[in-house]
Amino acid sequence: MYAWIWRHLPGSVPVKVVQAVVLVAVVVTVLLFVVFPWVEPMLPFTDPTLE
């Protein structure tokens, strides 16, 4: 999967490295600010109130 992505990134190696870092940053941002806030209320970790 990662090899496939690497092969399909255009440009020379340094350019590829920059693109890879940007891709990782985008994925992390989407997870932290969109996916996790959406998933979290459904998980039983953090409710400190009485039922």
Add this chain to the structure above:
Amino acid sequence: MVTTTRIPAQSPPPERPSRLRPVLRGLGEVCITLGLVVLLFVFYELRVTSWFSAREQARATEQLRQRWQHDPADAEEPVDPVAGEGFARLHVPALGPDFPFTVLEGTDQSTLSAGPGHYAESALPGQRGNFAVAGHRAGRMAPFAELDELESCDALVVETDSQWYVYRVLPLRGEVDGWDPEQRGRRCSGVAPIGGPYQGVLGRTVVEPTRREVINPVPGQPRGTVPEQWRSRLITLTTCHPRYSAEKRMIVHGVLTKRYPKVADRPELKPPELGR
């Protein structure tokens, strides 16, 4: 005549064109990726949520400060909380520099992400009955992270627009029998096991999440069974237990021991219980 037997140079055995290999590699990569995502989620839960919460808590505190400045305090009027907004400040000197926190009205998830939240049906600070507050134990600034470290007689100071209310943690399990106020010193004045319907109300307990009666006006007693004039003035803090789980709830009960009116001209005056 010399004959040499020549062994033809052997090429390595041709790789079997395995279909399985790329599939297995892909599977391994997916597993590693999922592991990293879970790690990132832990980081989110414990740290990132605290960054969001710190902003919301600061906003609530600022709003409260402005309200207190513009609205001159009237000691006769009780505080009038608005859902989702801050209405009091909770100081717990024993828990160190993270405090004070602004307490907001309501215990829904979005309110609790901004700070400790007041159970709307419970009493207000200083009133007879039970002033009950919920707070996170892990993540979202975890205001009640160290609730398990509170000892009997530790001060829980609630600041409203016009008053300082000094509650103190009730005797813990094991201290109730043979509680001697004389021996405990000045710090514990006003703290003692309360008898009658309050028997069994301890400084700290761990209960099932369904035990909502701990925030009743008299903890553990059905609502309305104890007439108002017989009720003590309690504070109750609830949080998750054990930490990082929501399997049970940790409950801390305190009793009101002192009240100081705020002096409008001297806002820097603070109760001695807060220390320097």
